[in-house]
Amino acid sequence: xxSPAGTxxxxxxxxxxxxxxxxxxxxxxxxxxxxxxxxxxxxxxxxRFYVSSDGGATFTASAATGLPSGDSVRFKALPGTxxxxxxxxGASDGAYGLWHSTDxxxxxxxxxxVDQADTIGFGKAATGASYQTLYTSAKIGxxxxxxxxxxxxxxxxRVNDDAHQxxxxxxxxxxxxxxxxxxxxxxxxxxxxxxxxxxxxxGGGTEPAPTGACTVTYRITNQWSGGFQADVQLANTxxxxxxxxxxxxxxGDGQEVTQLWNASYAQAGSGVTAANLAWNGRVAxxxxxxxxxxxxxSGSNGRPTAFKLGGQNCTVA
Numbered sequence: 001x002x003s004p005a006g007t008x009x010x011x012x013x014x015x016x017x018x019x020x021x022x023x024x025x026x027x028x029x030x031x032x033x034x035x036x037x038x039x040x041x042x043x044x045x046x047x048r049f050y051v052s053s054d055g056g057a058t059f060t061a062s063a064a065t066g067l068p069s070g071d072s073v074r075f076k077a078l079p080g081t082x083x084x085x086x087x088x089x090g091a092s093d094g095a096y097g098l099w100h101s102t103d104x105x106x107x108x109x110x111x112x113x114v115d116q117a118d119t120i121g122f123g124k125a126a127t128g129a130s131y132q133t134l135y136t137s138a139k140i141g142x143x144x145x146x147x148x149x150x151x152x153x154x155x156x157x158r159v160n161d162d163a164h165q166x167x168x169x170x171x172x173x174x175x176x177x178x179x180x181x182x183x184x185x186x187x188x189x190x191x192x193x194x195x196x197x198x199x200x201x202x203g204g205g206t207e208p209a210p211t212g213a214c215t216v217t218y219r220i221t222n223q224w225s226g227g228f229q230a231d232v233q234l235a236n237t238x239x240x241x242x243x244x245x246x247x248x249x250x251x252g253d254g255q256e257v258t259q260l261w262n263a264s265y266a267q268a269g270s271g272v273t274a275a276n277l278a279w280n281g282r283v284a285x286x287x288x289x290x291x292x293x294x295x296x297x298s299g300s301n302g303r304p305t306a307f308k309l310g311g312q313n314c315t316v317a
Contacts, residue, residue, distance in 0.1 A: 001031045001041050001056045009043065011056030024059035025050050032075060034104075036082035042105055044073050044087070049105045062105045068095045074119045074170075078132060079177070088117035088136060098136060098153065111153045115139040123175015123183060126150040135159075135183045137169040146173070146185060146195075159183065159195060159278045163261055166190055181282075195279030196243075213237040214314040216247070216307040227258075227296055232274070234309070235288035242283040246275040247314075249304040253297060260293035 002010045002019065008027045010019040025031075026045040034040035043050035043059055047069040050059040067073075073089030083104030090096030098117040099108040117138035125132050134149040140156050146169060147156040160166075168188040176182035184194045215235040222229040234247055250270045257267050263274040274291055283289050307314045 001033065003029055003031045003043075009056075011041075013055060020057070022052070022056050022059060024061075025052075028071070030071070030073060030075065031056075032077055034082055035077045035079040040082070040104070042075070042077065042085065044071075044075060046071060049087075049108070051105050062107075064101070064105060064108050066095060066110065067099060067108060070094070072118075074172075076120055076122070078122060080132075086120045086134070088120040088138070090116065092116070098138065100153065113140065113153060113156060115142065118170025119173045121172075121174035121183070122177075124177055124180040126180055133175050133180065135173050135175045137173055137185070146183065148175075148181070148183065157278070161277060161279075164279065166193055196282035214307075214309045214312070215317050216249075216314045217317040218249075218303050218307075220301070220303070221292075223301060226298065227294065228255075228301055229292065229294050231290060231292045233288050233290045234283070234314070236283045236285055237315070239285050241285055242281070244276055244281040245283060245289070245309060246273060247307055247309055248273045249307045251302075251304060253300040253302050255295050255297045255301060257293050257295045260291060262289075262291035265293070 009022040009025045009029055009031060011022050012019045025043045029043040029045035031041060031043050039053055039055045041052040041056045047067050049062045049064045049067060051062055052059045068090035070091055072091060073087060075085060075087035078084035083102065085101040085105055087099040087108060096116045098111045098114040098120065100111065101108045117136050119137050121135040123133040123135060129150050131152050134153055136147050138147055140147055143158065145158045146160040148159050149156045166185065166187040167190055169185050171188055172186040174184050182194060182196050184192055186192055215237050217233040219231045220228055221231055234245065236242055249272055257265060257272055260274065262280065263276060265272060265274045280289050307316060
């Protein structure tokens with residue numbers, strides 16, 4: 001199937017050697033295939049959902065109602081299950097959200113848990129889950145972000161943060177079919193970014209603590225009277241990947257962290273602990289992760305002399 005701009009929807013049965021016009025589907029329609037039945041295709045245009053059971057030669061409008069009236073819609077069929085369709089899109093002045101159909105588009109149910117959604121994707125199911133993981137760029141609970149669900153949309157976990165928005169992320173999203181928690185997001189001109197989960201309550205189990213060798217590079221990038229900025233690079237110099245990390249150190253001159261990015265942190269006295277966020281917990285062997293912070297100082301601003309990953313000492317570069 002092919003829906004080129006400026007002409008009607010086309011289909012082919014000869015591997016693209018020749019094309020014919022599809023009947024019953026308006027020009028400019030969005031077209032997707034069923035992921036089980038090779039003869040079944042779906043289309044959407046101006047609030048109507050269409051179904052073909054003859055390889056795209058003819059389409060019939062379904063009786064589904066309540067869908068977005070415009071064309072700012074993206075939908076996908078779930079791999080492995082015939083007729084399981086998820087549809088995202090809409091506009092703030094009309095229907096806007098995420099819909100699900102389990103009967104090949106004959107009817108759709110709008111998810112009450114999602115305020116607005118622009119795209120939908122699937123990835124490997126969480127441990128113990130029977131349904132594939134859902135990913136969406138959406139507004140949920142009044143917050144815009146990238147979200148993951150392991151229970152068919154009943155609940156959602158935000159997997160980015162306010163510092164990682166990447167412009168427009170509603171064009172395309174997909175999870176990795178082999179790696180749970182890995183998600184790929186298009187950014188409309190800023191490339192494709194991906195993130196890995198560091199483990200959460202809906203991830204199907206507790207992630208192991210990182211093991212193996214580590215090296216820390218601590219660099220003061222700017223300093224002024226009473227304040228400074230530093231970058232920290234944590235390298236996995238071992239032979240196995242980390243699924244989550246927590247790095248601790250102590251300041252020797254009374255410094256205090258005032259703001260830290262690309263990690264969460266806590267400070268008690270001179271001791272500081274920085275831990276991964278949801279999107280940067282996995283660090284492959286031979287790779288590294290970095291975060292930065294601003295801090296205050298008085299009198300002297302010496303560099304920390306020791307760092308611990310979990311309970312083990314890291315080499316200080």
